[in-house]
Amino acid sequence: MSSPANAVARHAHENFARYPSLADRVVLITGGATGIGASFVEHFAAQGARVAFFDIDATAGEALADELGDSRHKPLFARVDLTDIAALRAAIADVKAALGPIEVLVNNAANDKRHTLAEVTPEFFDAGIAVNVRHQLFAAQAVAEDMKAARRGSIINLGSISWMLKNADYPVYVMSKSAVQGLTRGLAKDLGQHGIRVNSLVPGWVMTQKQRDLWLTDEGREAIKRGQCIDAELLPEDLARMALFLAADDSRMITSQDIVVDGGWA
Numbered sequence: 001m002s003s004p005a006n007a008v009a010r011h012a013h014e015n016f017a018r019y020p021s022l023a024d025r026v027v028l029i030t031g032g033a034t035g036i037g038a039s040f041v042e043h044f045a046a047q048g049a050r051v052a053f054f055d056i057d058a059t060a061g062e063a064l065a066d067e068l069g070d071s072r073h074k075p076l077f078a079r080v081d082l083t084d085i086a087a088l089r090a091a092i093a094d095v096k097a098a099l100g101p102i103e104v105l106v107n108n109a110a111n112d113k114r115h116t117l118a119e120v121t122p123e124f125f126d127a128g129i130a131v132n133v134r135h136q137l138f139a140a141q142a143v144a145e146d147m148k149a150a151r152r153g154s155i156i157n158l159g160s161i162s163w164m165l166k167n168a169d170y171p172v173y174v175m176s177k178s179a180v181q182g183l184t185r186g187l188a189k190d191l192g193q194h195g196i197r198v199n200s201l202v203p204g205w206v207m208t209q210k211q212r213d214l215w216l217t218d219e220g221r222e223a224i225k226r227g228q229c230i231d232a233e234l235l236p237e238d239l240a241r242m243a244l245f246l247a248a249d250d251s252r253m254i255t256s257q258d259i260v261v262d263g264g265w266a
């Protein structure tokens, strides 16, 4: 799909907002090696933030860190399986030791693997929760004390419009993604007392390489055209620019919200 809106989306960083409050800020992004997460890593690094990111895909993660080596701070990559909470906690402790207290957490990793209701076993169910939502709570828990001490922090949980649209073919994913928004509201009051903000960033159908390769069909393109108000592809950078805003001090009184970036579909 080629449109003026797509042309705008692909403009270089200098055509978009700069956030002085993000310079040198320590930002942790989960699932940052590919897809939307990689765009988060790139955009925060371009703001001069000190970025750490975790992913199970070490090849892509190391390549991205090297690609961004000329940034003010080269991003720090660690291979972490986020379904292993002990490993997640240890990796977060390593980031703190290397970069200092984490001030922004972007809980991004997930897996939208398709499945039928009939094939869901208790083990599959638990694995779906573990990859899509459980690590978000434990990552928030692991950064909360430092944020409390700093009286400042921004936690951004990636949701999805899939449950709002009643999408079929992946019920455990859809359920997990609705829980993300419950998690945001469940944490916002407790943490807000300490100056920490918690928001959900809720994407529509974002045209990552994986979506194009695995899930996008002609029927899907038609559904996007019918569903979105804006007739343009939703791109990872559209989400990244909202994440920057939610992380920066510019949004200091925004918390407990679901910020939907979907071209006007849900």
Ligand SMILES: NC(=O)c1ccc[n+]([C@@H]2O[C@H](COP(=O)([O-])OP(=O)(O)OC[C@H]3O[C@@H](n4cnc5c(N)ncnc54)[C@H](O)[C@@H]3O)[C@@H](O)[C@H]2O)c1
Binding pocket: 030, 031, 032, 033, 034, 035, 036, 037, 054, 055, 056, 057, 080, 081, 082, 083, 107, 108, 109, 110, 111, 112, 131, 158, 159, 160, 161, 162, 202, 203, 204, 205, 206, 207, 208, 210, 211
């Ligand atoms: N792409 C979309 O259309 C879309 C739509 C709605 C919501 N979202 C949400 O946005 C976020 C990013 O989406 P995406 O499409 O870029 O996802 P993706 O599946 O393309 O990438 C997620 C990243 O997480 C990593 N990852 C997966 N399992 C992991 C594990 N166990 N440990 C560590 N890393 C792991 C992957 O390697 C990958 O780099 C997700 O939370 C997703 O649910 C995406």
